Structure formats: structure tokens, C-alpha cells
Amino acid sequence: MSQNQWPPVVNTNRLNAPQLDVPPRILLGPGPSNAHPRVLQALGMRQVGHLDPAFINLMNETQTLLRYAWQTDNQLTVPVSGTGSAAMEASLANTIEPGDVVVTGVNGYFGERLCDMAGRYGADVRRLEKAWGEVFSPDELRAALAEHRPAVLALVHAETSTGARQPLEGVAELCREAGTLLLIDSVTSLGGVPLFLDAWGVDVAYSGSQKCLSCPPGISPLTLGPRAVNKLNRRETKVPNWYLDMSMVGKYWGSERTYHHTAPINMNYAFREALRLVAEEGLEARWRRHQENAELLWAGLAELGIGCHVPREYRLPSLTTAVIPAGIDGKAVAVFLRENYNIEIAAGLGQLGGKVWRIGLMGFNSRRENVTLLLAALKEALARQ
Ligand SMILES: Cc1ncc(COP(=O)(O)O)c(C=O)c1O
Structure with a gap:
């Protein structure tokens, strides 16, 4: 088939996607976390x-x-x-x-x-x-x-x-x-x-x-x-x-x-x-970093009156299920964090749906400044309700 026998190319009018731009999210949910x-x-x-x-x-x-x-x-x-x-x-x-x-x-x-x-x-x-x-x-x-x-x-x-x-x-x-x-x-x-x-x-x-x-x-x-x-x-x-x-x-x-x-x-x-x-970094140092930042998070959550779903002994440092306090709209809090702080946290799944937020501190994201920012943002979100 020569070029002048090709059928007309269709749908060219739909090719109006702008150049890719994505918001600078801090991914503190269950994953993906931000790449280094x-x-x-x-x-x-x-x-x-x-x-x-x-x-x-x-x-x-x-x-x-x-x-x-x-x-x-x-x-x-x-x-x-x-x-x-x-x-x-x-x-x-x-x-x-x-x-x-x-x-x-x-x-x-x-x-x-x-x-x-x-x-x-x-x-x-x-x-x-x-x-x-x-x-x-x-x-x-x-x-x-x-x-x-x-x-x-x-x-x-x-x-x-x-x-x-x-x-x-x-x-x-x-x-x-x-x-x-x-x-x-x-x-x-x-x-x-x-x-x-x-x-x-x-x-x-x-x-x-x-x-x-x-x-x-x-x-x-x-x-x-x-x-x-x-x-x-x-x-x-x-x-x-x-x-x-x-x-x-x-x-x-x-x-x-x-x-x-x-x-x-x-x-x-x-x-x-x-x-x-x-x-x-070395495995031991990396594991310690994850544990220390998670403990900082747990202490900060406790100060805000937010408990953790899992007993401390079995709690993952990489993913915390934080119990949504009574009377708080968990979804609205997550939306507030995203819209005002570019922070992503996630809702609970299955048996924990509507009961917890899932907060991840994983790899590169397991950093003190992320914990501090999240806690400040959470405090503001709770105050608004
Ligand atoms: C414990 C666990 N297993 C398996 C998977 C599946 O991995 P993926 O979503 O990358 O396919 C996930 C993803 O979140 C996970 O958390």
C-alpha cells in the first residue's frame, strides 16, 4: 500500500495533552513512597x-x-x-x-x-x-x-x-x-x-x-x-x-x-x-532510622490524642495504622493534608476501613522533617473539625 492509499488518520483533534506536570507530593501513605x-x-x-x-x-x-x-x-x-x-x-x-x-x-x-x-x-x-x-x-x-x-x-x-x-x-x-x-x-x-x-x-x-x-x-x-x-x-x-x-x-x-x-x-x-x-547507609543504621522516626510519629500522634491500632510489640516502623478519633471525618483530614500540604496518607482497607489512617515512613521518606511536618499538618486538620 503506498502512502496515498492510506486511510485518513483519525482523532488527531484529541491530541491536546499538555506537557506533563505533577504536584510535588510527599508520599506518606502505604506506598509508593518518594524515590530517592x-x-x-x-x-x-x-x-x-x-x-x-x-x-x-x-x-x-x-x-x-x-x-x-x-x-x-x-x-x-x-x-x-x-x-x-x-x-x-x-x-x-x-x-x-x-x-x-x-x-x-x-x-x-x-x-x-x-x-x-x-x-x-x-x-x-x-x-x-x-x-x-x-x-x-x-x-x-x-x-x-x-x-x-x-x-x-x-x-x-x-x-x-x-x-x-x-x-x-x-x-x-x-x-x-x-x-x-x-x-x-x-x-x-x-x-x-x-x-x-x-x-x-x-x-x-x-x-x-x-x-x-x-x-x-x-x-x-x-x-x-x-x-x-x-x-x-x-x-x-x-x-x-x-x-x-x-x-x-x-x-x-x-x-x-x-x-x-x-x-x-x-x-x-x-x-x-x-x-x-x-x-x-548500612542495614543496622537504616533499620534504626526507621524505628526512631516511627517512634517520633507515635509519640506525636499520642500528643494529638491519636492511638495506634497495633500493639507496640508488633508495630511496623514503616507503616502505622493510626486510629481516627471519634467524631473526626478521616477522609476530610486526608483531603486537607493533600490540598494544603501536598502530603498523601491513606484510608484503612477492609476490616479497618473508616477506622484508621495508614501512614508510611518508608526509605527516603523516613525522615524527621517529614514526621514534624505531618504532625503539624494533622494538628491543623483536627483543629478545623
Ligand atoms: C504487603 C504487600 N504485598 C504485596 C503488594 C503488591 O505489590 P504491588 O502493588 O507493587 O503489586 C503490596 C503493595 O502494596 C503490599 O503492600
Whole structure:
């Protein structure tokens, strides 16, 4: 077909989008948090090809940095192309075979999502339920493992919907006795909350880039330990998700460097820089910073007459569920903060809908000046009501 035979190009009159401009929000909700300026700078660098020696070198560095952030020696430790849900799905798709019993801790929104996903991969899902904001005790987990003898126990380490931290120490020993893989969601903990994958015996973990790692959303870490890799290698059926099949993706990230899909080059630059920032600061210092700023927030909230939904012992430093005082319109407060201070906080989900605000202090955003500004803005918002 020559040019003068083309049909007329339609809809040109609708192409009136102005140049992109976005408000300078301070993202103090459940995520994304603001990316660190150095991460945004890395994101904008020129591209190389996804098999370029320079990129392969960067991949190796990223894996080493990610192993540090997670405190693991797992060989199969990779950034998945996609948001946290992609790594979540990869963790299940690769470890579950149809009919496998999977016990899932459901004490918040993301436990629910794990059940939904695991069911789609043919798991026989057994729900272990608790009220939103509570955590599972070792005795409860031991009893569930004894009753169900599952192939996988899936727990959310940091429930972004409730602000609760699930203690993991000792859980792996219980799993070993039952022949169970321990799989954890560390989306809101990696880089902000103490986490020792190998010392705690975690077999499978995933996370996201946009929370305590201060990178934009779009790339998400996944790691499989030796017992999980063993299960993957012995599968009788193919991983039922081509894009997330770690037996293939792992070859691109391993020594073979076989093309699987085009890595999102610039997201990998950004992610590497985010991990470099974690290593530069040091995990202990970073965890301490998150804890100190969270404590400052909790003390300031108490002065305003605002309590926290989760008992202190299990409270996440990265995400606080602040109880909306009686008679206060929580939604109006959030709108006030956004419109007057460019601060984003979020409403409660599910069982906590209308009851709490979710306040995140994650990664680059976990800073004293953010806490002080938020508390001053909150005080003003409450006074207006
Ligand atoms: C605990 C938890 N798991 C999984 C996810 C899913 O990640 P994403 O929204 O990046 O797909 C989130 C996102 O907020 C999360 O907080």
C-alpha cells in the first residue's frame, strides 16, 4: 500500500495533552513512597542493551546488593520485571504444584491476595485467620503445620493493610519438621525492618521496589533458597506462568545469560542505585532510622490524642495504622493534608476501613522533617473539625 492509499488518520483533534506536570507530593501513605533523587537520576540514564557486557555487570552487582539487603546467600535472587504482585505471583507459581496444600496466614489484605493467587495455581489453600492487626503465635503456626502438613506456609512479614509485623524467628524450624517451605511477603519490610532470610531459614521471599527501597514501582525482588529451587527442579508440571517461570528467567540472571524477556533496563539502573543506598547507609543504621522516626510519629500522634491500632510489640516502623478519633471525618483530614500540604496518607482497607489512617515512613521518606511536618499538618486538620 503506498502512502496515498492510506486511510485518513483519525482523532488527531484529541491530541491536546499538555506537557506533563505533577504536584510535588510527599508520599506518606502505604506506598509508593518518594524515590530517592539519586534513584531518579539513575532511571534517566542512557540505555544499553539487555545483553550488553555493561548491563550484565550491573546485573551481577544488583544481585550482590540484593543478597545483602535480604541477608541471604541464595543464588536465585533476582529482580522480577513487574510490581510486587508479579514477584508475589512468581513466588507461588514456581513453588506450587496442583494439589499442594498451602497454609496462608490471613490477617490482612495481602494474606487474602496470597490465597487468591495460590488457588489460581491449583493449591489446596487452607486459611489461617486472625483479626486484622493481630499476628500468629508460634503455637498457632505449630498447630496449623501439624494439622495440614502443607507444602508451603505463606506469611506476610509486614502487612501494609494493618501495620503489623509478623515475627518470623523460630518459624522455619517448625516448617522443617513438617517438610514445609516457608514463603514470606516482605514488600513493606525489605530495607526498613530487620529481616534475616538465611538466619531465619526463609525459603522463598519477595518484595517491592516502591516502599522502603525508595525506587519507583515496576521492579520487584524475588529469592528462592535451595529447598525451593529443589522443589522447582523436581516439578512434574511446567510452571504454569511463562513470564514468571524462574527455571527460564533464572538462566538469564545466571551464568547462561539466555534471553527470556527484555529486562526493563532503566528500572534496573534505578533499582541498583536504590540498593546501593541501602548498602551505603548500612542495614543496622537504616533499620534504626526507621524505628526512631516511627517512634517520633507515635509519640506525636499520642500528643494529638491519636492511638495506634497495633500493639507496640508488633508495630511496623514503616507503616502505622493510626486510629481516627471519634467524631473526626478521616477522609476530610486526608483531603486537607493533600490540598494544603501536598502530603498523601491513606484510608484503612477492609476490616479497618473508616477506622484508621495508614501512614508510611518508608526509605527516603523516613525522615524527621517529614514526621514534624505531618504532625503539624494533622494538628491543623483536627483543629478545623
Ligand atoms: C504487603 C504487600 N504485598 C504485596 C503488594 C503488591 O505489590 P504491588 O502493588 O507493587 O503489586 C503490596 C503493595 O502494596 C503490599 O503492600
